[in-house]
Amino acid sequence: MRYSRQRELIIEIIKGRKDHPTADMIYYSAREQEPNISLGTVYRNLKQLAEEGVIITLETEDKRLHYDGDTSRHSHFICNGCGKIIDLFKPANVPSEIKYAGLTVTGEKCVYYGLCGNCQ
Amino acid sequence: MRYSRQRELIIEIIKGRKDHPTADMIYYSAREQEPNISLGTVYRNLKQLAEEGVIITLETEDKRLHYDGDTSRHSHFICNGCGKIIDLFKPANVPSEIKYAGLTVTGEKCVYYGLCGNCQ
């Protein structure tokens, strides 16, 4: 991966926020500093960065991919009221059933749904 | 929700298989018994059934929604090799961090990624 100003900016944006933005949120944010950046470039870089493991993707019920700059092992909570995504740094335990089934686990994505403090 | 032949068929298809099909897989399966059923009808019913809690949705990295007729509490394993989705009936534990954060959990979706027995 070569250096590119656009990619650095995208990485900086994602790593600098904790709200798990979608591609177009990142696009609009990027345009503030780089007015000519295109949506295609944003998508291309996000895909590449996710494949390289620099960032993480979060598949949610809103059908849009969310991105997370924090690659440490953690889970997420999504509020059914306001849609906010909250990091949970105590990840779920891998079910013991997995070893009996002969499966090798290399990653996990656990999402908890419910209501946040403001919404209940 | 009124009775409809098409909806009954869709429910029967989903509840009758354990492979977590996508909308179009269900559509093709449904057409075998109901040749004139439309994709729109399948999508409309799947959405409705998921909202009513009759079936469950699974958001995966392949960007297509998968449906699960088993609504009991369980997790999933997705093989990075063959894409197969395997049920894990020992669900993950809810992280204790949740209660400290003032969150109320009403649901969870845990997906484990790795390789199944055939792919490693």
Place this chain on the structure above:
DNA sequence: CTTTTTGCAAAACCTTTGCACAACC
């Protein structure tokens, strides 16, 4: 008879891609 559901086709939506040009090394 009123309301819900359907089939069809078009639209909406998010994401990917082809291409010529620019940037990187």
Place this chain on the structure above:
DNA sequence: GGTTGTGCAAAGGTTTTGCAAAAAG
């Protein structure tokens, strides 16, 4: 200079929707 990345616009794939007709109760 060869390769990778960009901007733009068009295309792709999945899901939703408007509408008139059909089915349900």
